[in-house]
Amino acid sequence: MTEEEIISSAWWVAHAFLDSGNHDIGHIKRVFRNATLIWEKEGGNLFAIKLSAILHDIGRPIENLTGWDHAEVSANITKRLLKSWNVSSNIIDIVYDAIYSHRFSKGRIPQTLEGKILSDADKLDALGAIGIARVFKHAPNRPIEEDINHFYEKIIKLPNLMYTETGYNLAIERVGVVEYFLEHIEKELDSEDR
Numbered sequence: 001m002t003e004e005e006i007i008s009s010a011w012w013v014a015h016a017f018l019d020s021g022n023h024d025i026g027h028i029k030r031v032f033r034n035a036t037l038i039w040e041k042e043g044g045n046l047f048a049i050k051l052s053a054i055l056h057d058i059g060r061p062i063e064n065l066t067g068w069d070h071a072e073v074s075a076n077i078t079k080r081l082l083k084s085w086n087v088s089s090n091i092i093d094i095v096y097d098a099i100y101s102h103r104f105s106k107g108r109i110p111q112t113l114e115g116k117i118l119s120d121a122d123k124l125d126a127l128g129a130i131g132i133a134r135v136f137k138h139a140p141n142r143p144i145e146e147d148i149n150h151f152y153e154k155i156i157k158l159p160n161l162m163y164t165e166t167g168y169n170l171a172i173e174r175v176g177v178v179e180y181f182l183e184h185i186e187k188e189l190d191s192e193d194r
């Protein structure tokens with residue numbers, strides 16, 4: 001298979017695996033776009049970056065059913081898929097490590113530039129206007145005040161977790177949108193009490 005055919009097969013797999021919710025195909029498309037944007041400035045192997053972005057969350061539905069860590073599940077499924085598509089072992093190693101270490105909460109640190117780009121691209125989707133939309137989509141029945149707490153506990157700290165300079169600059173731009181939103185929603189929530 002050509003690289004192009006492998007990429008389009010990866011998209012089919014992503015469409016087949018992913019369901020609705022915060023890690024749907026829309027998330028994958030945005031992470032793919034963010035990763036390509038970062039690659040333009042930072043470099044790295046674009047084929048490996050594309051595969052990592054498309055397949056990084058395919059284990060999500062399995063985590064929802066079994067509780068198994070989706071980063072590990074996605075990395076393992078991807079490794080087998082790429083082997084069956086005769087992708088070279090050095091690309092498989094890069095993609096495996098990138099996907100395995102994309103989840104910050106597991107404390108894993110990406111070992112390659114491609115892994116750092118995936119991690120940054122994924123976190124960028126939790127920032128900016130889309131990041132705000134995803135927080136409220138996550139738990140629709142949660143009181144707004146708890147969503148606001150989540151912004152302070154997690155979202156506004158994300159720029160500090162960026163690995164690449166380009167990712168950091170994009171994160172700073174997008175965290176500004178979140179801060180503007182917080183400033184306004186807090187004023188509006190305050191006025192509700194009066």
Ligand SMILES: [Fe+2]
Nearest residue numbers: 056057102103
């Ligand atoms: Fe993930």
Ligand SMILES: [Fe+2]
Nearest residue numbers: 023056057122
């Ligand atoms: Fe993701």
